[in-house]
Structures are given as C-alpha cells and as structure tokens.
Amino acid sequence: MSSLDELYRQVILDHYRNPRRRGSLSGPHIHAEGMNPSCGDEFSLDLRIDEGVITDAAIQGQGCSISQASGSMMTDVIVGKTIDEAREVTATFKLMMGIDEGEDPLDPERPGAVLGDLEALQGVKKFPVRIKCADLPWTTLTEALDRIDA
Amino acid sequence: MSSLDELYRQVILDHYRNPRRRGSLSGPHIHAEGMNPSCGDEFSLDLRIDEGVITDAAIQGQGCSISQASGSMMTDVIVGKTIDEAREVTATFKLMMGIDEGEDPLDPERPGAVLGDLEALQGVKKFPVRIKCADLPWTTLTEALDRIDA
Amino acid sequence: MTDLSHLRADFPIFDREINGHPLVYLDSAATTQKPVQVIDTVDTFYRTMNANVHRGDHTLSAEATDAYEGARAKVASFINASSPNELVFSRGATTSLNHIAYGWGLNHLSEGDRVVLTVMEHHANVVPWQLVARHTGIELVYLTLDDQYEVDLSGLDDLLDERVKIVAVSGMSNVTGTLGPVRALVEAARSVGALVIVDAAQLVPHSPADVQELDADFLVFSGHKMLGPTGIGAMWGKPERLEEMEPTEGGGEMISDVGLYESRWAPVPHKFEAGTPPIAQAIGLGAAVDYLSAIGMETVRDHEHEITGYALKRLAEIPDLNVYGPSDPTNRGGAVSFSLADIHAHDIATILDQHGVEVRAGHHCAKPLMRHLQVPATARASFYLYNTTDDVDRLVEGLLDARSLFGLGT
Amino acid sequence: MTDLSHLRADFPIFDREINGHPLVYLDSAATTQKPVQVIDTVDTFYRTMNANVHRGDHTLSAEATDAYEGARAKVASFINASSPNELVFSRGATTSLNHIAYGWGLNHLSEGDRVVLTVMEHHANVVPWQLVARHTGIELVYLTLDDQYEVDLSGLDDLLDERVKIVAVSGMSNVTGTLGPVRALVEAARSVGALVIVDAAQLVPHSPADVQELDADFLVFSGHKMLGPTGIGAMWGKPERLEEMEPTEGGGEMISDVGLYESRWAPVPHKFEAGTPPIAQAIGLGAAVDYLSAIGMETVRDHEHEITGYALKRLAEIPDLNVYGPSDPTNRGGAVSFSLADIHAHDIATILDQHGVEVRAGHHCAKPLMRHLQVPATARASFYLYNTTDDVDRLVEGLLDARSLFGLGT
Ligand SMILES: Cc1ncc(COP(=O)(O)O)c(C=O)c1O
C-alpha cells in the first residue's frame, strides 16, 4: 500500500464525510476550542459529564480530513468513558502517533489501549507535518478535561 | 613617489597645521556651513563681498588634513576674485579632481586656471573615498555664492 | 509558447527529488527559487569584499558601499524610478508597508480620516492599518471583489470624499491573481487628494512595473519573491512623500547628528535605513534584477500568461474543480487558487507533495479574502519563469490521484 | 597565547590582498568576516531547500521551517535562554532595540517617566528612546564615564527612583571597549522596579553570555557581528516582558486571525515576526553559533584578551598615541580607539589602508561619547578570533609610517 493509501484509509474518509456527533450540546456542558494556527484548522468540543463519566459529546469545526476524522473517531471512543479513562486513551493515542514517547501503546495488555477506528490514523506518522492535524481534537479534549478538574 | 607621499605633500600638511584665515568675520558677511555626513568633517565659511569682489574670507571647522587644507588653500585663491571668477576657480578645481568632467582644467590658456597650491590636491584622485573631503570647502563656497545671487 | 526552459539549468534546486519525483515547484507566490547568479553573488560578496557600508574609509568598506549603492541604483532603475534616492531598502514588503503606515500614516492621519483597502489585500496591507487605527482612530473602508474576481469600482465615486487620505491596494493578488486597478485608483484618489500605496509584492516580480507611469505615491516589494535572497525588500516613494515621512527606526547611519536629547536625520533614503542594512542581500537582489532584466520583464509576463492559460485549461478538465480567480489568463497573475470537490486544501497539498508537486494550502495570509470567498482555505499553484507545461501536467496528474484517493471518479 | 591562527583558513577573505598587502582586518566591531561554514550553509539552503517557512505543507517548506526553527533553538541556547520561544529574530540589533522601544516603551511609558542610558551608548540605543520621548514625554537621563573609561555608578543611588522605568546599557562599548556593568545595574534597577535592556551587539560575539545569569529583561544582538550573515539579528526577552509587549509590525505569520477591522496575534515569538523572515540568514546565524560553540566562547574571550593586551602594549610604544579605553585587557573588549598626535583619524585610516590594514575612523555611531571624550573622531582597531599578533605588528608599522608621513619622528 502506498503511504497515501495508508493515510487516506476508507474509515478516515468515512469519518471525514460523515462525522459522528456533529453539532453542539444544549444543557450543562463543558466547551473547549482548538485551532491550528499554521494551517487554520478549527475544532470545538462540547462534553456532558455525569458523575465523572462522559455521557455525551458534540463536535464542530473545519479542516482537513485528518483533523476532522480524528475528532469524529475520538468522540466514538470517549463517550461512555470516565474522565480518567479518557485521559488514558489520549495518552495512548499520543503514544501511537509518536507525539509522546513511551512503551508500546497498542500492547493489548495495556489498559485503555482500545483505540478502535483511531488505529487507522497510524498512517499519518509518515507525514510529520500532518501529525498536528490528527492531534488537534486531542489537545482540545485535554483542555476541556483540565477545565473540569480545575 | 608613493601614492601616500603624493597625497600628503608638504604644502598640504602646512595648510592643515597652519590654516590661513581661520576664524570668523565681524561686520556684514555671508555665512555657509558644510558637513560630510559619512565622515563627520565640518567646514564653515564667512565671505565679505564688496561690489562683486570677495574682499575677505574666514574659515572654521574640523576634519582630516585634506578637507582642512583644501579649505585653507581655497581662501588663498578666492580672496580678491570676483564672484564669477570664484565660480570659475571652483569649476576648474572640480575638473582637476575629476568631480566634474570636461576639458583639461590645467591648460594654462584657460581663464581661472591658476589653482596655485591647490594643484597639490591632485594626489587625492588616487583615493576616491577622500575626494569628498577635498570637495567639502568648495560645495560650501558654492552654497555661499548661490546665496548672494538669490 | 515562450520557452524559457533553458533557464531551469540556472536553478540548482531543480536537481532535487521530492518523495522520489523530480521537484515541481508551484509555490513561487510564497517565495521563488534562486538562480546560481544570485547565489554566487552573495557567496562572492562574503568571500571577497565583506565589510560594513558607509563606514570608515578602508578599501573593503568602500567596495562594499559601492556594491550596496550600486544595487540600489539597479533596483531603482528596474522599476524606472527617477533616482536611486527614491528607493529605500527594507527587510521586505511587510516591513516596507509598516514603515509607510507608521512613518507616514501615524504622522499625517487623525480621527475620522479614512484608509481605503480592498478585500483581497494580504495581511501585510491590512494589519499595519489596523495598528495605526488603534493609535489614531482612523477608519478602514474596503472595496470588494465582483463575481469575476475583479475589484469592484462601482461604489468608488460615492466612497471617495475628503475623509479618504490613503488608498492602499495590491498590484496583484497572491490568491486570485487579480490585478489591482492601480491606474484607476490613482486617478480617483488624486481627485480627493488621497495618496495611493501599491503593494507590488506580486506585481514587480511578474511583469514590467514603471513607477513613473503608475504614478502612485509608494510602492513596495520583496526580494525573495523575485529570485533574490530572503531578508531584503524595498520601498519606493515619491521624493515629496519620503521627505514628509518620519523615520520609524532610529540608530546609526540614519542620522546627521545625535545629541543626548535630540538628533537630526540624514537625507533620504538613509533616513530610513537605520543600522547595518542587509548588505549581502541587497547586492544579491541587484543580481536578481540583472537576471530578470536580461530575460526582459515582457518575456517573463508573456511566459506567465501562457503557462497560466495552459493551467486554467487543464484544470477545467478536472471534474468538481473550482478556480477562484479571473478566467482571462492575459489579464491576471500566475497565482491560481482552487478547490477540488470535498477534498480539503491540506489534503490536496499532501497528496501533490507525494507526487513531488509543491503547492500551498491555507488562507495565504488573506483571511479577509477567504471570508469573502466563503472558503476556509484554498489550494494554490503559482507559476514563475522556470515553470513549464510539464509542471502543469504533473499537477493535473496529482489532482486526479487525489480524486481517486478520495473515492471520486476521475 | 591562545593560538587560533589555524581558524584563518576557514575565512576565504584572507586570500585577498589590499593595496598589494595581505589583508589585515581590524574592523570586526563594524562587521565580522564569515567562515566557509556559514557561507556554505546559506549557499546550501538556497540550492537545496529554499522555501518559505510556516506555510503550506509541502516537503521543501517543512524542511525550511525545521531549519529556521532549529536555528532559533541554537541561537537561544547559545545565550542560555530557557526556551527558543524567548528568542525573536530581527534584522539586527538596531531593529531589536527599536522594537523594544516602540513595542514595550510606547505602551508602558508616559510623561515624566525616565529612561537611564549611558554616554557610551551606540546611536541604536539612543535614537529609539529619543523617538519614543517625542511621543510620550519621557525623560532621558545619562550615566557618564569616569576617567578610567568605566561607567560611573557613583550617582546611581540618587538617580534611581520610581520615575525610572528602564535602564538600557551597552554590554560592551564599540568605541572604548568598556564593559557595561550589567549585573550591578540589574540589581539597582530591580530595587525600583525598572527594566534592564542590554545592547549586547558587542558582547554576545566576544564572550560567553548567559541571559539567565545576567537576569536582564531584554538583550539584543546582530548576526553579522558574530560571523553570521548580514540581515539577521535577535531580541531575547523574558517571557513576561514579551507577553506585555505589543507587536510593532503587522502582517502575515504574526496573527492568529485577521478580520477587516480587528485581528488577534499569534503566540510569542511569532507575534513579533511579521511577514517572511530572513530565513537563509537565520539559518546562517545558526551555523555561526555552531562554529563559535565548537571553539568555545571562553576561548574566544581569552584570545581576545590576549590580543588586546598585546595591542595595548605595542601601541604604548608609539609616541603621542593616546588610547581611549580601559587599560586592563582582561576587563574590557577588543575595540581599541585611539588618536595619534595631530593626525586626523581619517588620515590614519587612509594610511593604514595603504598598508593593507583595515581600521575604522570616525564617530563610530557614538556621537554622545565623542562629545564626552572631546574628540570629533577616533581611529579604531577591533579584534576577533581570526586576528593574530602579526596583525597588531602590521598595525604598528602602519602607524609609524603615518608619523613619518606627517613629518613626526618615529
Ligand atoms: C500581495 C502580497 N503582499 C505582501 C506580501 C508580504 O511579503 P513578505 O512576506 O515578503 O514581507 C506578500 C507575500 O506573501 C504578498 O503576496
């Protein structure tokens, strides 16, 4: 498979074209926004948290297939998880993408290692300048979660 | 003779160390000031004019041997000359120094060709960056004369 | 077709491969590649005559000064200035525009005065005026683009009154390729006594530019967009305007005297060149101007019209491809912005890069224009004298691959 | 003696003859010569990876951005900054000082506030404050030099009160070689809450400089005075200060969003780098910093102390020669200004030039200091790592010839 085919996997294009949970939440929620100044990609996130569990999420934004698909897949994974689990997934994702360094993130023994569709984003690693695109939703998520803790 | 010996002739050093007519004029006179911004040399000139004839001159300033000697020699030549003759000498000087282009300035047939000591400044021609030093008193003179005419 | 392909041998970068393909460089609106003639001029300066200028009276310094002032004369005559003294070297178009905004604007504009811009301006011709507005309370007013991507002059007469003090316009858009209607604006501005400033960052590199004919008050451009080094640019101004303008940087070389509390300025253009200037870069720009003059700017423009025409034709063959810009290739510049189906501009750029084709994606430092066009980003191919129709073919191939990667028929 | 003469082979300019003699370059305080390592880095950039930075996502642009940001990291760590983000690239020390004066000064100073300078400041650290004074009504106050050419701190306690908002001092005088008492001024300034700005144009090139240890608020320098290209310099600032400071240039790259009437800025340091930066020059400065680091700045400083000591000793042998500057070579920089009998500085420079010895004559962009010294001009020899004791001997020979040309015994 060429590196472009690896980058633009079907599942990524699918999330890009049919993003899950697009929109905004009504009622009480946490809101955070992220932006990639160098390319202009924007991502915004609403989270509903009930007793430490992420019970709903909604996303908005515009940008390339990688940032938008990453955001859509992210909501699939984090809804239903506790805050701590969501942080664990974030760490796992960043390890997988080589953004942070550490032990093999996809080791099935690892808790929180279940990234699901997100594993398709591994193709991005061959495109260093695009890694920040994949990462945008996750930095936004971290900002949102930090706001709860604070 | 080395080009340095040609530059620093005895007569130039003499005018540098013992400038003629140093000071300022009292009574009615024309005053003009010149400055060489790149090297900081300064030259100021007072002229007394009676019925179209330069009857007295006084100079002040500070700078290198070339600019100061040129100024001192200049007063020697112009005092006693009419305004037109002084302009003629200026033109001759500028031709000799290669500042302006034209026929041989030292052709003895030429009116106003008598530059006297000033001919010693020909050695400066081998030092293009110093020509502006030699020229400073003369641009100041021209400014003074223009002021009379205006 | 004006064939300039023999010039490619002068550009060492074309020996490079990008992702296994020979480089196709279509990002000249961002910065151009450099011919050996320019690279070697800079190199030789450092190797043989490097010294500071306008200082001291040693041989090296005199040679460096002659080369630097010689470059000023070359660049001035390239735009047909009446005198080298009308040309002020700066770091680039951005710095030049800031100098005008601060040095002229801050000292001549006051609350209620208006500056007229167009929605196609580069940030470099927008943000400085916003900064000046903060200090002075001036108003910014924008001309818009019509649906042919031309500056809409229909409301100009109503707009122009004695409140308008400056009209600042791009000579050529770096996004749509639109030519700014400089002559029309100069005439209109004159009628109310307003100044005209031309952002010629995309104009001077690509077509003959004659400041006497354009008759604007200021015109700025960047060296790196016209085969020259980075770090150098120019501001041309009418002598009266330069006299009226205050220096915006203080330091060495721009003074005739410095006291403890007051100073006096050196004559124009030195008044605007505080400190050690970009010496090697100015001399390099002189070499770039020599290179362009040897080709002839008419030839450069004609070649660019032809290649742009070919590109517009080939791009029109691609389904769902939309070009943002005028359609007549002889009445526009060689910056071609486009979108392709639902493929984001960054994805297009990444895919083309894998084909060795370097284009730019994003807002191109023209966010107001992006909002006007109602797109967050475009992909942009931009051409220069070293580009060939082969380059366009490679672009088209890459775009077809993008379609197929995104599951769209080709 | 620290022998660095093997390094001379790295500097192609030393192959040159000046007026029939091998070049003796004693004008490094004006600008330094460049080693092949720097020249080739610039050359290679243009030949192999030239592209604009922070724009688009093609391979060339990514490589250029990495190289540019890599240079920032190198230069930042060269002065021991805590983070590359504290380092803003500029055209040079002059531009950096103007940015601080306008970007910080204009927004934080008001009538009656005081800026303390010293009489030895370069025009670059005088004129910007005069310009800011015009806009704000601040007062400039000067520390003087004592008869040992040291900054006279005796009146400092009386001078410092809450009106003083800024103390701006040269780290090393380009005329007398005097070291600015930066640490003492930082401590004193802190006591009244004033900022300290260090003009390190002559300090960073010549000795180890550690911004954390100096603990000033801003520190600026020029690349061309430290083996780097022309057209590049830097401003280092404490993060808090950089946050407080307004951008002084508007344009591309320094924004996070641009609307028609308002914009938002990018984070530090990009907020201060509008438009296309001097890319090749920054990368070249990175190479210069690598070169200097490989030698070690302690070694550079020690060599300079030794050569300055040798020069002071040999110059003392010449009758009627007067050095303006501290006499202890280990407590001063390598800029040695002098007068010789009644021979004007320009005549000295011309005569030395005929001997192939390049020195500078004039006011050295320090007219206030010239007035303090009561001389219209001095001749100045300034040393750098490539100078040898032979160079000093050649200088002395030339000066003896000057005496004889002016009819003075030798
Ligand atoms: C139309 C226009 N104006 C101004 C600029 C700014 O030029 P620079 O970044 O060289 O200062 C550019 C470059 O992108 C441009 O295209």
Ligand SMILES: Cc1ncc(COP(=O)(O)O)c(C=O)c1O
């Ligand atoms: C002490 C000092 N400050 C500032 C400057 C100005 O540096 P630049 O001309 O590179 O901007 C110089 C250079 O002459 C200097 O010696």
